[in-house]
Amino acid sequence: MTPSATATPAAHPEHPEPVGLDASAVPGAAPAEAAEPVGQPTPAGVRTGRAQIDDLDARILALIAERVHTAATIQAARIAEGGRRLDLKRETEIIARYREALGRPGVTVAMAVLELCRGRV
Numbered sequence: 001m002t003p004s005a006t007a008t009p010a011a012h013p014e015h016p017e018p019v020g021l022d023a024s025a026v027p028g029a030a031p032a033e034a035a036e037p038v039g040q041p042t043p044a045g046v047r048t049g050r051a052q053i054d055d056l057d058a059r060i061l062a063l064i065a066e067r068v069h070t071a072a073t074i075q076a077a078r079i080a081e082g083g084r085r086l087d088l089k090r091e092t093e094i095i096a097r098y099r100e101a102l103g104r105p106g107v108t109v110a111m112a113v114l115e116l117c118r119g120r121v
């Protein structure tokens with residue numbers, strides 16, 4: 001197990017204290033009803049929207065997995081021809097594309113995607 005897998009997750013910037021923890025996930029804890037966050041209304045619009053977000057996140061994660069696989073195929077082909085695993089010119093183009101679409105946070109997203117797609121030697 002990597003150190004990052006065991007580390008305590010970073011606090012949310014706007015919620016430094018843990019909030020709304022699902023106590024039912026803890027063995028022997030109270031049932032789920034008792035774990036509802038206090039003070040946060042969860043009308044139908046929130047529940048529906050969250051279901052959509054859960055679906056979107058699942059699709060994003062599946063696309064990332066597909067991208068990682070495709071990048072590995074590209075790199076294997078290049079390495080088989082005597083090339084290097086990485087192509088920094090191409091990475092610069094990709095980072096620019098994300099920046100154009102998303103602004104400064106796009107650079108962070110592109111860097112994270114590329115980190116996942118660079119492959120591990």
Ligand SMILES: O=C(O)C(=O)C[C@]1(C(=O)O)C=C[C@@H](O)C=C1
Nearest residue numbers: 071074075086087090091117118
């Ligand atoms: O396009 C390539 O040449 C890849 O290897 C894929 C990819 C990427 O994930 O987009 C990954 C690593 C390279 O440094 C550049 C780009």
